[in-house]
Amino acid sequence: MSIFESKDKKDEFGQVAAEGVATIGPTHFLNGEVSGEENLVIKGYVKGRIDLKNHSLIVEKGGRVDGDIIVNELIIRGAVNGNIYAAGKVLVAPEAHVRGDIAAARISISEGAVFKGSIKMEEGLEKVSAPKEKVEAPSLAPSKETKKK
Numbered sequence: 001m002s003i004f005e006s007k008d009k010k011d012e013f014g015q016v017a018a019e020g021v022a023t024i025g026p027t028h029f030l031n032g033e034v035s036g037e038e039n040l041v042i043k044g045y046v047k048g049r050i051d052l053k054n055h056s057l058i059v060e061k062g063g064r065v066d067g068d069i070i071v072n073e074l075i076i077r078g079a080v081n082g083n084i085y086a087a088g089k090v091l092v093a094p095e096a097h098v099r100g101d102i103a104a105a106r107i108s109i110s111e112g113a114v115f116k117g118s119i120k121m122e123e124g125l126e127k128v129s130a131p132k133e134k135v136e137a138p139s140l141a142p143s144k145e146t147k148k149k
Contacts, residue, residue, distance in 0.1 A: 026062055042078070053087070061095055068100075083117075
């Protein structure tokens with residue numbers, strides 16, 4: 001059962017059952033790559049790539065991710081700065097802030113959400129083609145060759 005098919009779901013942004021879900025708490029800071037074989041809820045701060053290809057992720061209000069996300073399904077109520085690759089559905093709640101591109105089979109961005117990026121709708125992660133390794137953005141600082149003499 002996915003996070004979007006909860007039996008006691010009140011709306012599309014309903015809470016996830018506690019069973020089979022790992023949580024990064026509101027006072028936790030995690031620096032590095034996150035991967036695993038269960039669903040994840042982030043209430044704290046993660047700086048780095050999250051790779052949960054076969055599982056779901058919720059970034060709760062107050063939670064923050066700075067890095068690319070590769071998941072099956074995703075609900076964002078907090079902040080995400082990075083590209084998102086999802087085989088299934090991505091829901092961006094009204095209180096969410098997202099800066100980065102989204103590639104997913106289905107995407108819903110609620111009124112009131114802040115989103116800056118592009119959207120690509122594709123079925124399955126094979127077609128979405130998430131990068132294997134992190135690609136650094138070019139520096140905006142002027143190089144020595146471009147400085148005026």
